Every structure is written in structure tokens, then in C-alpha cells.
Amino acid sequence: MQNDYIAIASLNQYSYCPHRCWRMSCAGEFVDNQYTIEGTSLHERVHTLDSGQREEIWQVRAIWLKSEKYGLIGKSDLVEESQGCxxxxxxxxxxxxxxxxxxxxxAAQALCLEDMTGKTVSKGYVYYAQSHQRQEVKITAQLREEAIATIQSVTTLLETGKMPLPIYSPRCQGCSFYSQCLPQVGTKINRYQEAN
Structure with missing residues (x-):
């Protein structure tokens, strides 16, 4: 049994930017911006512990998901059950x-649900508040492998504490750490190291 669990959200952070994940998970930093404040507000509304029936779908909000197999833990926004799935x-x-x-x-939440229920989870959803749309996520073999590989990468990051250099990309523009990590500097350092 594993005693130190990885936060499910850290897979999202690592996939978005390993440097951002390091700042949050290893350095314990967090910086708010417009997007993080809006996200926090949304999750405060969603994370009102609740369960109930909606048509033929049973729903429960704000429950903890955990996988001992993968060493993951995190609070779900919503879990639904319909016809045993x-x-x-x-x-x-x-x-x-x-x-x-x-x-x-x-996908990481699906891995936890599978570990907790013993049943295969074939899909999940992302609900985007701005568009009021659900996007189906098929839990394919490829997505599972990617999630497991990311778990390993986050585990290595947490064990070593080694800071990945920030690398500039379009996603940096919306990041709350933009002015702290100076991603253009990291890109220039990488180019310099590759040249020498």
C-alpha cells in the first residue's frame, strides 16, 4: 500500500506545464489570476456535497476518489451512475x-473509480461552464496509458524535486505563474544549452 498519494489535479497541471506542476506541488506556490478565481468560484458552487436522482441517473457531488493501485487521490466534481456504469x-x-x-x-478520475468499484469506466465528461456544454471523454487504452505515464512523471517530479525549466508556448498567456516563471527566459536557456 502506498502512503503518499498524488493529487488527481496534478496530472492536469503536469500535462499543461511540468514547470507549473513543480511550482504548485514541490514549491507550494499558488498565484491567482482572473482564470483561477473564476475556477475557484465555480468549484465552490459545484463542491456542495450532495447526491440525488436526475431522471435515471444517480449523481453525487464532491466525493473523494482514491486509487491505491495508482496512488491517486482527489475530490470529484460530480460522479454519475446509470445502469451500473x-x-x-x-x-x-x-x-x-x-x-x-x-x-x-x-481519465485519472476514471482509474480511481475503477479501483473503487471494480468496474470498467468507459467514458467521462468535462463540463465547460462558459459554453454550458459537456464534452464526452472516451477512456481509451491510449488515454489510460497516457494517464499512467503522467502519474509516473509526477511521481518522479515529487521524488526528485527537480525543477523543470519553463518552456514558452501559447498556453503561457493564461497561466497565473506567467510573470513569476518568465517562460521566454527558459526557452532562451534551452536554446543556449542545445547550441553548446
Whole structure:
């Protein structure tokens, strides 16, 4: 049995940016911006512990998911059960982006649900508050492998504490750490190291 569990959300953070994950998980830093405040507000509304029936779907909000097999733990936004099948639903403030980090978080929740229920989870959803749309996430073999590989990467990051250099990309523009990590500097350092 593993005593130190990885937060499910850290897979999302690592997939989005390993440097961001290091700042949050290893350095214990957090910086708010417009997007993090909106996300916190959304999750405060969603995380009102509740359960109930909606048509033929049983729903429970804000329950803890845990997998001893994968060493994961985290609070779910919503878990649904219909006809013996379980589905995680992750809430996000914006709209579907071009990155797959939200899907990776849903896959990690699915791994936990499978460990907890003994049943295969074939899909989950991301609900985007800005568009009021659910996006189905198929829990494919490839997505499972990606989630497991990311668990390993986060585990290594936490064990070594080694800071990945920030690498500039379009996703940096919305990051709350943008002015702290100076990603253009990291990119320049990488180019310099590669040249020498």
C-alpha cells in the first residue's frame, strides 16, 4: 500500500506545464489570476456535497476518489451512475481548449473509480461552464496509458524535486505563474544549452 498519494489535479497541471506542476506541488506556490478565481468560484458552487436522482441517473457531488493501485487521490466534481456504469464529470470554467490536460484529469478520475468499484469506466465528461456544454471523454487504452505515464512523471517530479525549466508556448498567456516563471527566459536557456 502506498502512503503518499498524488493529487488527481496534478496530472492536469503536469500535462499543461511540468514547470507549473513543480511550482504548485514541490514549491507550494499558488498565484491567482482572473482564470483561477473564476475556477475557484465555480468549484465552490459545484463542491456542495450532495447526491440525488436526475431522471435515471444517480449523481453525487464532491466525493473523494482514491486509487491505491495508482496512488491517486482527489475530490470529484460530480460522479454519475446509470445502469451500473460509473462516469466522472469534471467542471471547468472556460470552454474546450486545444490541449488534452482536462481529458487526462477525467481519465485519472476514471482509474480511481475503477479501483473503487471494480468496474470498467468507459467514458467521462468535462463540463465547460462558459459554453454550458459537456464534452464526452472516451477512456481509451491510449488515454489510460497516457494517464499512467503522467502519474509516473509526477511521481518522479515529487521524488526528485527537480525543477523543470519553463518552456514558452501559447498556453503561457493564461497561466497565473506567467510573470513569476518568465517562460521566454527558459526557452532562451534551452536554446543556449542545445547550441553548446
Amino acid at each position: 460509473w462516469y466522472p464529470v469534471e467542471y471547468k470554467r472556460g470552454h474546450k481548449g486545444e490541449f488534452d490536460n482536462d481529458e487526462l484529469q477525467v
